[in-house]
Every structure is written in C-alpha cells, then in structure tokens.
Amino acid sequence: MHSPVQRNYAARAAHGARGAGENLERKIKRKEEQMKEKLEQIRAEALRQIASSDALDKLNEIRVNYLGKKGELTAVLKGLKDVAPEERPKVGQLVNETREEIEKVLDASKKKMERTLREAKMKAEVIDVTLPAKKNNVGHRHPNTIALEEVERIFIGMGYEVVEGPEVEKDYYNFEALNIPDGHPAKDEQDTFYITGDILLRTQTSSTQVHEMEKGRIPIRMIAPGRVFRSDEVDATHSPSFHQIEGLVIDRNITFADLKGTLAEFARELFGEKTKVKFRPHHFPFTEPSAEMDVSCFKCGGSGCRFCKGSGWIEILGCGMVHPHVLEMSGINPEEYTGFAFGVGLERIALLKYEIDDMRLLYENDIRFLKQF
Ligand code: DAH
Numbered sequence: 001m002h003s004p005v006q007r008n009y010a011a012r013a014a015h016g017a018r019g020a021g022e023n024l025e026r027k028i029k030r031k032e033e034q035m036k037e038k039l040e041q042i043r044a045e046a047l048r049q050i051a052s053s054d055a056l057d058k059l060n061e062i063r064v065n066y067l068g069k070k071g072e073l074t075a076v077l078k079g080l081k082d083v084a085p086e087e088r089p090k091v092g093q094l095v096n097e098t099r100e101e102i103e104k105v106l107d108a109s110k111k112k113m114e115r116t117l118r119e120a121k122m123k124a125e126v127i128d129v130t131l132p133a134k135k136n137n138v139g140h141r142h143p144n145t146i147a148l149e150e151v152e153r154i155f156i157g158m159g160y161e162v163v164e165g166p167e168v169e170k171d172y173y174n175f176e177a178l179n180i181p182d183g184h185p186a187k188d189e190q191d192t193f194y195i196t197g198d199i200l201l202r203t204q205t206s207s208t209q210v211h212e213m214e215k216g217r218i219p220i221r222m223i224a225p226g227r228v229f230r231s232d233e234v235d236a237t238h239s240p241s242f243h244q245i246e247g248l249v250i251d252r253n254i255t256f257a258d259l260k261g262t263l264a265e266f267a268r269e270l271f272g273e274k275t276k277v278k279f280r281p282h283h284f285p286f287t288e289p290s291a292e293m294d295v296s297c298f299k300c301g302g303s304g305c306r307f308c309k310g311s312g313w314i315e316i317l318g319c320g321m322v323h324p325h326v327l328e329m330s331g332i333n334p335e336e337y338t339g340f341a342f343g344v345g346l347e348r349i350a351l352l353k354y355e356i357d358d359m360r361l362l363y364e365n366d367i368r369f370l371k372q373f
Contacts, residue, residue: 028084035079035091039098042072046102050109056117059110066102073099140370144243144362147350148225151245154269158262160221160247165208167227171198173207177329178286186285191230193240201229205246206286209322209341212248213330218337219251225346236358243346248322250332250339256289256321259340263293263319270349271298278313287320287341298352307355314352317344 046066053059066072076095083091141149152162165173180186186203193201208224224246232238249258264277276296284290295316297308304310319342324334347359354373356362361369 025084028082028087031079031082032084032087032091035076035083036094038076039094042066042076043098043101047105050102050105053109054113056110056113059106059113063106067099067106073102137367140373142362142365142370143350143354143356143373144346146373147353148243148245148346150270150353151266151344151346151349152223152225154266155223155247157269158221158265160223163208163212163222163224164226165202165205165211165224167202167229168195169200169202169207171200173210174200174202174204177210177326178206179323179326179329180285184285191232193229193231202226203230204228204343205244206341206343208246209248209286209326210330213250213327213332216331218332219249220339221249221251223247234360236360239347239359239363242359245344245346247319247342247344248339249341250322250327250337252337254321254338254340256340259319259321259342262340263317263342267293267295267316270353271295274301276302279319282318282320284318284320286323286326288323290318290320293317293319293342316348316352317342319343 046062049062050059053062064071068074073095077092080088080091080095156162174192175181175184175187192203195201205224205226205228208222208226212220212222212224225243226246227241228244229241232240234240249262260277260279267275267277274296275298278294278296279291280294282290282292293316294313296302297305297312297314299305299307300312302312304312308314319340322339322341327334327337327339347362350356350362351359
C-alpha cells in the first residue's frame with residue numbers, strides 16, 4: 001500500500017515522464033544522428049591522415065589512435081548506451097563498418113609502403129656482376145720476421161727463453177754496466193742518438209743482458225731480439241735502425257767450449273748441416289776473451305765465390321765469455337758463475353739467407369719485393 005504522499009509523488013512522476021518521454025525520444029534520435037555524424041567525421045579524418053602519412057610509424061600511430069582500446073571508435077561504442085535499443089544494432093553495425101574500412105585502407109597503405117621501401121632497398125643494393133672483382137692482397141711475413149722466427153726456433157729448441165728489453169735506455173744499461181766507460185770509442189756521440197745526457201736509444205741489444213742479470217735468477221739462458229739505433233747514413237749495408245739478437249748464458253762451469261758448441265750447432269741449423277765455424281780473436285769490452293765467428297760459405301761450401309768475396313768464409317756474429325767485471329756490476333759472483341754471450345745482426349742473417357744484396361730493400365716494404373718470400 002502506498003501512503004498518500006507516496007501516491008502523489010508517483011502520479012507526478014508519471015506525468016512528468018510522459019512529457020519527458022517525447023523529449024527523450026527526440027534526444028535519442030538526435031544522439032543517433034550525432035553518432036552517425038561523428039562516425040563520418042572519424043572515417044574522413046582517419047582516411048585523410050592515412051593518405052598523407054609517409055612512414056610505417058605514422059600508420060601505426062593512426063591505427064592506435066582510431067582502432068585501439070582507447071581509440072576514437074571505442075569511445076563511440078561506449079556512447080551506444082544512449083541510443084534507443086532498437087537503433088543500437090544499426091549504429092553498432094555502422095561503427096563496425098567504419099572500423100573495417102579504416103582497417104582495410106590502413107592495411108593497403110602499409111603494404112604499399114612496405115613494397116616501396118623494399119624496392120628502394122633492392123635498388124640501392126643492386127650488384128653489377130660484370131664489374132671487375134676487388135683484388136684481395138694477402139700479406140707476407142717480412143724476411144726479417146722469417147729469419148727471426150728461425151733463430152728463435154733454434155734457440156728455443158736448446159732450452160733458451162726469448163726476452164725483450166727497452167729501446168729507450170739509460171746510459172748505464174747500454175754502456176756503463178757493459179764495461180764501456182766514458183770516453184770509450186764505442187760510446188762516441190756521433191754513433192749514438194741521445195735523448196738527454198743520460199737517456200738514449202740503445203745502440204745494441206747487449207743492454208738486455210744487464211736487465212736479465214739484475215733479476216738475480218740463475219741459470220740464465222736467453223735470447224733477446226730487438227731494434228737498435230745508430231746515427232749511420234743509409235747505404236746498402238747500413239741503416240740508422242736495424243735489429244740484433246742478443247744471447248746470454250750464465251750458470252756454474254760454463255766454458256768457452258759451451259760457447260763454441262752452442263754457436264756451431266746454431267750455424268748448422270741455420271745454414272745447413274755441412275756448415276763449419278771459425279772463431280777469430282776480437283775485442284768487446286763486455287767479454288773476455290772475445291771472438292768473432294765466421295761460417296763457411298753456404299753458397300760455395302768454402303772454396304771461394306763472389307758471395308764470400310773469394311775467402312770461403314762469412315762473418316756472422318760477435319761473442320765471448322762474459323767479463324767478470326760485468327757479472328760483478330750486476331750482482332753476480334764471478335767466482336761462482338761464468339757465462340757466455342753473443343750478438344748477431346738480424347738483417348745480416350736475412351740478407352745472407354735470402355741472398356738480398358741491398359739492406360734498403362728490407363725497409364722500403366715494396367710489395368713486389370716482399371712477395372718473393
Ligand atoms: N753488442 C755487439 C755489437 O753491437 C755485439 C756483441 C758482441 C754482443 C759480443 C755480444 C757479444 O753479446 O758477446 O756489435
């Protein structure tokens with residue numbers, strides 16, 4: 001049962017509803033028209049944007065803006081609740097048609113754009129197979145490198161270690177510790193590149209002997225290849241920069257016989273089984289006694305030819321027993337230990353072994369020359 005107040009209220013409400021009923025109908029009708037208009041606007045604007053976009057990114061952006069979850073069409077669908085129920089399917093279908101059309105045009109546009117990009121890429125990557133091919137130049141090992149590897153192989157085979165020392169050196173290591181005092185002709189300023197009064201470019205790899213001895217690890221059995229510098233004019237047999245290989249052995253009971261046996265074996269391995277060696281007395285400040293070693297000419301076998309200038313012998317290296325004073329200066333007791341040392345020019349070996357008659361060829365790096373090795 002309604003109370004009178006309630007009845008009164010309900011009657012008013014029913015009356016009001018009738019008046020508003022017509023109003024609502026018109027409103028709904030208008031809403032429907034508005035939505036159709038809106039859809040047409042969306043369609044036109046989307047198609048216009050698609051037509052004027054020139055990148056795949058932009059197409060994607062349009063897809064998101066119009067068809068995405070938060071896109072314009074979804075927004076329209078949300079407004080469907082204000083449309084009369086019997087009109088909803090019609091409007092809904094219109095939304096779907098609009099969506100389908102935009103989707104179709106988007107896909108077509110995307111395909112077209114991808115095709116254009118692919119064609120441009122293929123055009124840019126076109127290869128003219130009739131053009132001559134690029135020549136691939138394969139590098140060669142330098143004759144110096146080949147010779148050095150050969151020397152290293154021989155000494156490593158005899159249990160030697162390969163070490164390196166600095167090219168910029170203190171006067172002490174290059175001269176003083178090797179028993180070459182001030183005023184010695186070997187220390188002539190004309191031959192040495194000085195950096196300061198005390199610092200220089202090493203003139204001989206003998207400086208590495210001192211570094212090795214200072215380490216205080218005996219026995220020593222090492223070779224030390226490296227670049228050396230002397231202020232020489234360039235000619236067929238001289239260069240301001242060339243390479244030496246230093247050798248040093250220190251242990252108990254090392255004698256000149258060890259030196260001879262080692263270097264004779266070295267010569268045979270380097271120049272061939274039949275190679276003979278000859279030791280001539282010489283002088284080096286850091287060895288006593290000192291010698292120069294010649295090898296029998298590997299070209300004529302010792303009978304004398306143009307190669308060995310008729311003598312049958314070729315001078316190959318300097319060597320000697322390490323001077324007791326040199327041992328002492330580097331902290332080695334000469335009463336307990338003895339040793340031998342040798343120094344050989346790397347270019348000299350390369351020139352001899354590969355019969356090159358001008359040292360300059362080794363530095364010019366002309367590919368036509370290097371190719372031969
Ligand atoms: N350092 C010498 C030079 O440059 C070569 C040399 C000779 C090194 C005798 C040695 C050696 O170790 O014992 O002419």
